[in-house]
Amino acid sequence: MGPGYGDMINNGGLHPLNQSLSGSTSEPLFSGLSPPWMCMPLEVYKGKMYFLAKNSTGSKYLQGKLEGGNLEDVEVIFSELKEFVLDLMVNGSGNLVMQKLFQVCNENQMKQLLVGILNSGGIQFICCNIHGSCCMQKLIELLTPPLKYVVVRSLRPLTCTLLKDSHGRCVIEYCLKKLPPEDIKPLLIEVADNLYEIAADIYGCCFVLRCVRIAQGDIMYQLLDQISANALFLSKHPYGNYVVQNMIAENPYACENLLEQLQGQFVNLSMNTYGSHIVERCLEKLKKDQVMTVILEFTTSGDFLALLLDPFGYGVAETALKVSKDMGQIHEILIDLILGHCHFLHNHPYGKRVLKRAQECKRRLIDP
Template sequence: MRERSFDAISSSSSSFGELRNKIITFFEELRGKKLLAEGKPEEKDMIFPELKNHVRELMMDQFANYLVQKMFEVANEEQITELVMMVVSQEHKLMNICLDTHGTRAMQKLLGRLTTAEQRLLVVSALRHITITLSKKANGHHVIEHCLNYFPNENKKYILSVVADNYLDIARIPQMTHGILAQLAGNFVSLSTNKYGSNVFEKCMKKASKEQSMQIIQEIIDSQNFLTLFQDLFGNYVDQSPFSHAKGSIRHAIMNLIQMHYSYLLARARGTR
C-alpha cells in the first residue's frame, strides 16, 4: 500500500467531512500510525492545526475519536492548552461532547492530559455551568466524576459548590452522590472549618439523606481533630448542623464528647486556657 502524503491532508481540507475522511484514510495506513507514535515534532505540528480546528466534531465521530485521543496522548503542554480552549469555548458544544458516547471518552482522555492549573481552571470554569445537566446523564456523569477524582481540591471546589447548591437533584443519582461523598471522605472536619468549605458542608448536611448524614457525622466524631470543629470560628457556625441530623447512638456519642471536654471548650470560648 502506498503511503499517503500528509501534505495532501493539511493543505486542502476545507470542511469537517473532507478532513474526517482524509484523516481516517491517512491513519489507517502505517504512515499515520507511525507519525503519532514516532514522528518528529515538526511532523506532528503539521497535523495539529487541522485537527484542532475540528477537534470538537472529531471527538464525537465513531472512528475519528480514537485518532483524536491518540493526538491528545502525544500533544505537548502548549497544544493541550489550545485544544482545551477550543473544546470549552462554546458551552452547548462542550455539553454535546460530554453527553456523546464517543465524546465522553475523548473528553476524559483530554482531562487526563491536563498538567497545569490554567488548563484545569479553563475546564472547571466551563463545566460548572453545565454540571447539573451532565450529572443527570451517564456519559456526562463520567466527565464530572473524572474531575472530582483527579483534580486538586482548589480546582474541583467550583464543581462541588455547584453540586452542593443542587444537592437535592444530585441526590437522586446514586453514582453521583456516592462519588461526591467519596471525594469528601476524610475531609469533613477541615471542610467544615474552612470559610468557603463550610458553605458546602452546611448544604450537604441539610440536603443529605439520613444515611449519608450519619456517615458524615460518624467521620467527624471519629476524627482526632473533632474538637477543632467546636473551636474554629467557622466551625462554630456549622456545629448545629450535625446535631440537627444526629440520631440515637451517634447523637449520644457527640454529647458525651462535648461533656468530656466541656471545660476546655468553655475556656476556649472565653479566650482563656
C-alpha cells in the same frame, strides 16, 4: 489564578465545529487500502485529513503518523484537524486520533484545541457522548495545571446535568479523582450550592459522599452545612438518606445543625422506610447527650405507641433500648413506657418483639 479565557482565545475565533464539508466522503479515499498505505507520505492526503480521521482505516494511519514523532507531521495534522475538534472528539474513529494528538501537541497547540472546545459551546455535548467523554478525560489529563483549572471552571455550571448522564458523570468523577482539591474547588462549590438536587440522585448521592471526603477547610463545612440544612428531606429520600447516614457516621462532630433540623421529627422519621435508618444511625453514633435528646422525644410523644407498632418504628425502639442501657433514668423511663403498653403489644407482630426486648431489659435492671 493564571491566564483567563481571554488570554487564550486567538483573534478571529474558530471555524464552526459541527459543519460538514459538502461534496466529500471519506470511504472512497481509503477503501481497499493495504498495509503499504501506512508508509505513504502525509502530503498525499493534504486537505483530506478530517475525512481520514473519521474513517476507521484512515484513523489508524493518522495515529501511526502521530506516534512517529515527526514534528512536521504533527503540525500538519494539527492544522487540518483543529477546526473540527468537537466533531472528531465525539466520533468513533476521530476520537482516537484526537487522543493521540493530545499526547504529542505542545502547550500552545493544546491551548488552541481547548479554545476550540470552549468557543464551540459544545463541552456538554462532548462530555455526554460515549467517545467524547473518554476524549475529554484524556484532554484533562494532559493539560497543564492552569488549563485544567480553566476546564473545571467551564464544567462547574454543567455539574448537575453531567452527573445525571452516564457518560458526563465520568468526566466529573475523573476530575474529582485525579485533580488536587484546590483545583476542583469550583466543582465542590457547585455541589454545595445544589446539594439536594445532586444528593437525591441515584449516582449523585455517592458523588456527594466522595466530595465530603475530599473537601478541605471551608468547603467541607459548606457541604456539611448544606447536608444539615436539607437533612429532613434527604432523610426520607431513597438515595438522599445515604448522604445523611454517612455524615452522622463519619462526621458526628458536625451534627449539631443536623439535629436542629430533625428536632421534633424523630418519631415521624422512625416510621418512615428511609428515615428509620437515619434515626437508628443517630442513636448508634451520636454523643450521649444527643442520644438522650432523641430518646426523650420518643418518650414524650403522643405517637409513641404508633411507633412501637410500626414495621420500621419498632426496630428504632429496640435500638433505643440497646443504646440507652447505661443512661440510667432515661433507660428506665423508656422500659416502663413500653411495658405500660403491654396490652396493645403482646399479640402484635412487631409490638411483641419490642415488648420482649423491654422485658429482658427490665429483668436485667432487677437482677443485674
